[in-house]
Amino acid sequence: xxxPRPTSHRDVLRDLLxxxxxxxxxxxxxxxxxTRLAERYGVARGTVRNALAxxxxxxxxxxxxxxxxxxxxxxxxxxxxxxxSFAQWARSxxxxxxxxxxxxxxxxxxxxxxxxxxVASRSAVLRVTRTRTLGGRVVMLERTTYPGWIAxxxxxxxxxxxxxxxxxxxxxxxxxxxxxxxxxxxxxxxxDSALLGVRRSSPLLRxxxxxxxxxxxxxxxxxxxxxxxxxxxxxxxxxxxxxxxRSEFSDA
Amino acid sequence: xxxPRPTSHRDVLRDLLxxxxxxxxxxxxxxxxxTRLAERYGVARGTVRNALAxxxxxxxxxxxxxxxxxxxxxxxxxxxxxxxSFAQWARSxxxxxxxxxxxxxxxxxxxxxxxxxxVASRSAVLRVTRTRTLGGRVVMLERTTYPGWIAxxxxxxxxxxxxxxxxxxxxxxxxxxxxxxxxxxxxxxxxDSALLGVRRSSPLLRxxxxxxxxxxxxxxxxxxxxxxxxxxxxxxxxxxxxxxxRSEFSDA
DNA sequence: TAGTGGTCTAGACCACCGT
DNA sequence: CGGTGGTCTAGACCACTAT
Numbered sequence: 001x002x003x004p005r006p007t008s009h010r011d012v013l014r015d016l017l018x019x020x021x022x023x024x025x026x027x028x029x030x031x032x033x034x035t036r037l038a039e040r041y042g043v044a045r046g047t048v049r050n051a052l053a054x055x056x057x058x059x060x061x062x063x064x065x066x067x068x069x070x071x072x073x074x075x076x077x078x079x080x081x082x083x084x085s086f087a088q089w090a091r092s093x094x095x096x097x098x099x100x101x102x103x104x105x106x107x108x109x110x111x112x113x114x115x116x117x118x119v120a121s122r123s124a125v126l127r128v129t130r131t132r133t134l135g136g137r138v139v140m141l142e143r144t145t146y147p148g149w150i151a152x153x154x155x156x157x158x159x160x161x162x163x164x165x166x167x168x169x170x171x172x173x174x175x176x177x178x179x180x181x182x183x184x185x186x187x188x189x190x191x192d193s194a195l196l197g198v199r200r201s202s203p204l205l206r207x208x209x210x211x212x213x214x215x216x217x218x219x220x221x222x223x224x225x226x227x228x229x230x231x232x233x234x235x236x237x238x239x240x241x242x243x244x245x246r247s248e249f250s251d252a
Numbered sequence: 253x254x255x256p257r258p259t260s261h262r263d264v265l266r267d268l269l270x271x272x273x274x275x276x277x278x279x280x281x282x283x284x285x286x287t288r289l290a291e292r293y294g295v296a297r298g299t300v301r302n303a304l305a306x307x308x309x310x311x312x313x314x315x316x317x318x319x320x321x322x323x324x325x326x327x328x329x330x331x332x333x334x335x336x337s338f339a340q341w342a343r344s345x346x347x348x349x350x351x352x353x354x355x356x357x358x359x360x361x362x363x364x365x366x367x368x369x370x371v372a373s374r375s376a377v378l379r380v381t382r383t384r385t386l387g388g389r390v391v392m393l394e395r396t397t398y399p400g401w402i403a404x405x406x407x408x409x410x411x412x413x414x415x416x417x418x419x420x421x422x423x424x425x426x427x428x429x430x431x432x433x434x435x436x437x438x439x440x441x442x443x444d445s446a447l448l449g450v451r452r453s454s455p456l457l458r459x460x461x462x463x464x465x466x467x468x469x470x471x472x473x474x475x476x477x478x479x480x481x482x483x484x485x486x487x488x489x490x491x492x493x494x495x496x497x498r499s500e501f502s503d504a
Numbered sequence: 505t506a507g508t509g510g511t512c513t514a515g516a517c518c519a520c521c522g523t
Numbered sequence: 524c525g526g527t528g529g530t531c532t533a534g535a536c537c538a539c540t541a542t
Contacts, residue, residue: 009530033508044532049509065509066540115316120521183485185437185457185478203455205437232436260511285527296513301528317528318521 009050012041016051019072020060030068086132087163098133101159116210116221118148126151137159141195144222157161176219177197182208203228254421261302264293268303272312272323273346282320306317310344338384339415349386353411369399378403383447391482393447396474428471434460435485444477455480
């Protein structure tokens, strides 16, 4: 624990995360206590708790009252699934991803967009409409809004670039660290039906997503509309806290 | 704001939640400031922030720096951060959940059911068709298959029980510790349309789920079909650890 | 019983939003 | 500019866990 004296809860989080990934803190064991961490980092206990809450959100630690913060994920085993872009995911499945820009529009952020992107209302944004393909077949329609700080760079990307996220990372140095998704079902609009080649009002799976950098800056807000029977989202949910304390009898 | 002086952040949360549900705080507008809420509830600002964080987790409010805590759309969102049953989730949103069994059938497990439930093919199972309501309005159709070991106890549950999961836990001692979900969009079948009161082939959000006990024993396999605009599922994904994967097709 | 997380208080300063 | 959320400090007491 000879660290360069972080100063905010984000620094503490980053440092703890690195140590967990490095294996300095082993899964299944407890971290040093909040009080001790506060001393070592030279911050108040509340700041440490703030950082730990961030690690908890990422599923890396779980608090157990009276026992400590237990390190959860065994990052070495790579059993967890990484956050992937459409193209990254497609390639990992052995498919060939494609994309085609249908429209690009510069405009001013609506209040909804401003809230999602955490920018000022009416600030400059870039809106892009793309179709996405798997093996040459259109499976998804994507309407994305980019905040001004990245808009001009996005505009330079070729219309048929298969992976925008890859370009952002490799050429712009912008990496997605976190994303929120809201999933529901909607009927195809006439615009959707034209671009996706389905009948109007047929069911589409809609995913609204906001992506963020590691520092919490919003990168994009997008609405994806998937053809049915092309993509399924899977979620594994657990009730960790209850399970830890109530496993008296196991018939495993 | 003449409330009976709550004393902890949970009480503050409960009170704010009730007021939002009652419409005292309108979606799209800001709550009273943290400082004002702290004064009115007679607590410190930190306690108010703690309560607001809980509302944020439930997707009911979003903080906007400099502007306030904005009440989100009344569109219901379901988060996978916590594993909850339909009834538990509904209650956490201040809604009144209901349920009604439309059909109960004893049968033998199909190969698909056997695989999902990890039981032998053709072993005895119980299939139940239920509609689920929020505030008296039908929002979801649920077709669930239970394995033999719990089937007879499930059959004793009243047809209008609002929370099957609660009964399983409190009366049978069976607790759901883990669940897998697969989410996509499907058109309403004629059977769906009759029970949900929508046109045939209109879009439904389908959630296929398998629940397990802490020891990994399968409790149930179910297909839920939600009316559009009633429920949205939320997923937070992170590059370090997450709960979201995408898969092409499904092996339903 | 000693140590841990859970919670609360009462201040303080900053960055940001709207007018 | 005034008001708002974002963050931090430095204490305090409690419920719970481990030994």
